[in-house]
Amino acid sequence: MKKIFMILFSVFFTTIANSATLINDTEIERKITQIIMPVANAAKIPESRLKIYIVNDDSFNAFVRGGEDVFIYTGLLKQIKNPNALRAVVAHELGHTIGGHMVQMSQRMHDELMRTMIIQALGVGLMVAGGNPTAGVGVMAGASGIAQQSMLSFSRDEERMADDMAIDLMVKANQNPNGLIEVFEQMRDMSGEFESRVNPNRINHPLTSERLNNAKTKIGKLKKIPQKKDTEITRENNEYEILRAKLIGYLDTDKNVIAKYPYSNKSDAAIYARAIANMRGGDLDTAKTGTKTLIKRNPNNPYYYELLGDIEYQYGAYDDSVAAYEQSLKLIKSAPQIETALALVLSERNKPGDKSRAKELCKSVILHEPSPLAYWILARVTDDGESDWAMAEFYNMNNDTKNAKKYAKMAQKKSAKDSPEYIKSGDILKN
Ligand SMILES: [Zn+2]
Numbered sequence: 001m002k003k004i005f006m007i008l009f010s011v012f013f014t015t016i017a018n019s020a021t022l023i024n025d026t027e028i029e030r031k032i033t034q035i036i037m038p039v040a041n042a043a044k045i046p047e048s049r050l051k052i053y054i055v056n057d058d059s060f061n062a063f064v065r066g067g068e069d070v071f072i073y074t075g076l077l078k079q080i081k082n083p084n085a086l087r088a089v090v091a092h093e094l095g096h097t098i099g100g101h102m103v104q105m106s107q108r109m110h111d112e113l114m115r116t117m118i119i120q121a122l123g124v125g126l127m128v129a130g131g132n133p134t135a136g137v138g139v140m141a142g143a144s145g146i147a148q149q150s151m152l153s154f155s156r157d158e159e160r161m162a163d164d165m166a167i168d169l170m171v172k173a174n175q176n177p178n179g180l181i182e183v184f185e186q187m188r189d190m191s192g193e194f195e196s197r198v199n200p201n202r203i204n205h206p207l208t209s210e211r212l213n214n215a216k217t218k219i220g221k222l223k224k225i226p227q228k229k230d231t232e233i234t235r236e237n238n239e240y241e242i243l244r245a246k247l248i249g250y251l252d253t254d255k256n257v258i259a260k261y262p263y264s265n266k267s268d269a270a271i272y273a274r275a276i277a278n279m280r281g282g283d284l285d286t287a288k289t290g291t292k293t294l295i296k297r298n299p300n301n302p303y304y305y306e307l308l309g310d311i312e313y314q315y316g317a318y319d320d321s322v323a324a325y326e327q328s329l330k331l332i333k334s335a336p337q338i339e340t341a342l343a344l345v346l347s348e349r350n351k352p353g354d355k356s357r358a359k360e361l362c363k364s365v366i367l368h369e370p371s372p373l374a375y376w377i378l379a380r381v382t383d384d385g386e387s388d389w390a391m392a393e394f395y396n397m398n399n400d401t402k403n404a405k406k407y408a409k410m411a412q413k414k415s416a417k418d419s420p421e422y423i424k425s426g427d428i429l430k431n
Helices: 002-013 026-042 074-079 083-098 107-116 122-128 146-152 156-172 178-189 191-197 208-220 230-251 254-260 268-280 284-297 302-315 318-331 336-349 354-368 372-381 384-397 401-414 420-430
Strands: 020-024 051-055 062-065 069-073 117-121
Touching: 026 051, 026 069, 026 083, 026 156, 026 230, 026 302, 026 336, 051 074, 062 083, 069 074, 069 083, 074 083, 074 230, 083 156, 083 178, 083 230, 156 178, 156 208, 178 208, 230 254, 230 268, 254 268, 268 284, 268 302, 284 302, 302 318, 302 336, 318 336, 336 354, 336 372, 354 372, 372 384, 384 401, 384 420, 401 420
Parallel strands: 020 117, 051 069
Antiparallel strands: 020 051, 062 069
8 A cells, every 4th residue: 555655656746846737537527517518509619629627726717728628727616606607707718719819828838738737636646645635636736827827818808808708608508697797796805815815917807896897787788687497506506516515625624624514514515525624634434424424315426436435445445445436437427537546446456357457447548538647557457568658658648758768668679560559659759
């Protein structure tokens, strides 16, 4: 146990200081996709092309790049209190795209951004840190600087156009445009704290009150404001609460988690946040009790089984961990992070058949959503050329060209010239 943590720690955490961290989590990505899909569709972006990136940064910010890549900051998610307001923020950002305001973020800047991004899964990432809350994902926040890049560039006119477009998109998507009003009201309420913390040259968004008034005027002129059924609003709000609870459970300090979700709060969201915080703090028994309650209440929710798998793994109870992840995967179609977690535990347990199952899982992850960790596990569960090639890909994804080439050369020596490993290693050597 200890050994794998140390190895993972050294390979994953050494490059983090200068990078932005992207959080990779199936549950969060899927729930956000559901929330913003209506406005994305209204902006003519099909679901197959929409990609959500969660940036681990406390800024109250989001941006859209290339019309289809939606970057949402954890600071925004933690603070925005309902899904319709989040949808309005994304609609605003899509408004910049439609208005052609994104020209200043060049391809080169985008490449640079993607190159320096570290992709970090919540559950697995936490295990990687050995369950030590101070080494957890939270401490990696705030290193990005992308917030500045995206916010600096818009003029007052562009902001106003994007706000107008956001209202149009919300209405077109049959969503209540007052979500935008809620965002401005929230921004206004927190502006003291917000603006004192940020770099002064970032504050060029037109005054929030001006934008608030513009939006109110425009919405006031609408003939009809789309309204959802109360039951639908409640369902959506509850789902969003779970998503926020998860993020807060992983990213906030124990103290903050308990302040936001006191023990008197018996909602699923509160139990979820506390169970995650308990797990991070090493109180596995309490974490497990909470998670079992969630599973009892929601027997078909794959993500609670995922959390149970994480907890059991931390106990070193590999069999129970594997069983929980397998159950989770039965309840959800293709979930790269859960598949990765299971592969990691299998590679560690190493019973007969574990390596081949882990290999199958890694290959599936790499096909759908390649990650350094998936390559790293693949290297552990394969041999010879295949293993060396997987390590080459791992280093390549971590921008360690020297080691990537070293392993690619070793892989080529051990592989047949027409094998996929040989060919893919050749691609790395050409870089
Ligand atoms: Zn804007």
